[in-house]
Amino acid sequence: MNTHFERTGTLTELTSYPRWVQELVEACEPARRSVRDHVMWDMMSEGHIDQATMRNFMVGTWSLIERFPSFMAQNLLKTQYGRSVGDNLARRWLVRNIRVEQNHAEYWLDWAEGAGIARDVVLNGRPPRGTQAAAEWCHEVCGNDTLAAGMAATNYAIEGVTGEWSQKVFDSLAYAQSLPAAGRKATLRWLQLHAAYDDTHPWEALEIVCTLMGNHPAPEEVDHLRECIERSYVSLHYGLERCLVKPYAEEVEEQAA
Ligand SMILES: [Fe+2]
Numbered sequence: 001m002n003t004h005f006e007r008t009g010t011l012t013e014l015t016s017y018p019r020w021v022q023e024l025v026e027a028c029e030p031a032r033r034s035v036r037d038h039v040m041w042d043m044m045s046e047g048h049i050d051q052a053t054m055r056n057f058m059v060g061t062w063s064l065i066e067r068f069p070s071f072m073a074q075n076l077l078k079t080q081y082g083r084s085v086g087d088n089l090a091r092r093w094l095v096r097n098i099r100v101e102q103n104h105a106e107y108w109l110d111w112a113e114g115a116g117i118a119r120d121v122v123l124n125g126r127p128p129r130g131t132q133a134a135a136e137w138c139h140e141v142c143g144n145d146t147l148a149a150g151m152a153a154t155n156y157a158i159e160g161v162t163g164e165w166s167q168k169v170f171d172s173l174a175y176a177q178s179l180p181a182a183g184r185k186a187t188l189r190w191l192q193l194h195a196a197y198d199d200t201h202p203w204e205a206l207e208i209v210c211t212l213m214g215n216h217p218a219p220e221e222v223d224h225l226r227e228c229i230e231r232s233y234v235s236l237h238y239g240l241e242r243c244l245v246k247p248y249a250e251e252v253e254e255q256a257a
Contacts, residue, residue, distance in 0.1 A: 003214040004085070011203045018215045021206065024226050028157075031233035036164045038240045045172035051116060056243035058112040060131030062122050065108045067135055068154070069101040074142035075150040086212035090147055093208060097155075097201065107190035114179050114187025130242035133235035134158065141228055148212040149228045151205050157232035159194075160202030167195040 009016025014025060040057065043049040072094050079091040109119045138158065142150040169175055170191040179187050193199070213221065 047174035047178035155205035163196035
């Protein structure tokens with residue numbers, strides 16, 4: 001029985017990957033949907049998101065964006081060239097893509113600014129409570145877990161679902177038109193770069209995870225990966241929910257606590 005995985009099919013087709021990962025992706029679908037179909041994207045793409053929610057979203061998500069290359073660097077530290085095909089693939093991919101991430105923090109600030117949230121607010125504003133769960137989780141899994149778990153949780157799960165919601169918002173004419181015409185292209189640049197049709201990173205990450213795990217990983221290893229991927233989606237979903245809470249509600253909660 002051949003336990004090594006080597007992709008022969010198309011990169012962006014789930015059927016090109018081992019059976020266990022097809023089932024894993026399917027099992028994680030409800031959690032992924034809770035992020036992909038979140039009301040936040042409807043508010044944006046219908047062009048009627050309020051400034052308080054947008055501020056919460058921009059400030060609350062900032063640390064995840066800003067720290068994303070460092071999560072990849074945490075994974076890079078686990079690789080060792082020549083140890084396995086998976087290690088070699090991961091090392092090469094991470095080195096190259098940390099560089100690609102270089103400008104994305106700046107583009108996030110451009111998006112915020114175009115959407116009426118000053119960069120100083122994003123850089124120094126206090127994020128709404130609960131919105132840091134995804135960044136904290138990425139730090140934990142990339143720092144302490146296996147290379148496969150770290151890449152599955154971040155480059156596959158977080159980048160993958162981000163591609164889906166980015167495409168939704170980027171495709172919306174109403175959202176584009178809700179922004180000032182001057183600088184609109186720069187404002188939309190982050191979304192454009194992360195929209196799924198331009199971004200094959202999550203698929204490449206999935207290929208690396210499969211190469212590291214092989215065709216027949218132990219069931220408990222698969223279960224663990226599923227937990228890691230679901231936790232990424234759940235923490236993103238929770239963060240989005242917290243962005244919808246208005247300052248008044250938070251004050252009330254703080255007084256009650
Ligand atoms: Fe990025």
